[in-house]
Amino acid sequence: MSRRHETATWLREKYLSKTNPNDAVGEKRYAPWASYYTGATLDLRATYEWGLQDLAQINERMWRVARKINPDAKTLRQVADELEVDPKYQIVGVETLLEKLQSSPQIPSKHWMVCISILIRELIFVM
Numbered sequence: 001m002s003r004r005h006e007t008a009t010w011l012r013e014k015y016l017s018k019t020n021p022n023d024a025v026g027e028k029r030y031a032p033w034a035s036y037y038t039g040a041t042l043d044l045r046a047t048y049e050w051g052l053q054d055l056a057q058i059n060e061r062m063w064r065v066a067r068k069i070n071p072d073a074k075t076l077r078q079v080a081d082e083l084e085v086d087p088k089y090q091i092v093g094v095e096t097l098l099e100k101l102q103s104s105p106q107i108p109s110k111h112w113m114v115c116i117s118i119l120i121r122e123l124i125f126v127m
Helices: 003-018 027-038 044-069 076-085 094-103 109-126
Strands: none
Touching: 027 044, 044 076
């Protein structure tokens, strides 16, 4: 028996009987909790639409950058994979990183130390 089959059997025979038969998602369940955590009565439809618009803008910005890296890319994953292996996009060593951050016109000088502290925390977390 495959792992997938075992998991499906367990979900159906053991887990399903212990689940809540009521819908676990949706506006009726979400609205009271959204209000509880935010202290406000939210227009959930408007919030959802705003989120979709914001996500579309983020996606468009990612594609603009991706096209600069590889104009022929079919997916963002393809571009990310290229960035992982192409030496021209890699920064090796702390000194090189500091020089890159200090010379970047996209990062105001007052913010580059914050960027470094975030990167260091991320590196420590990964290690």
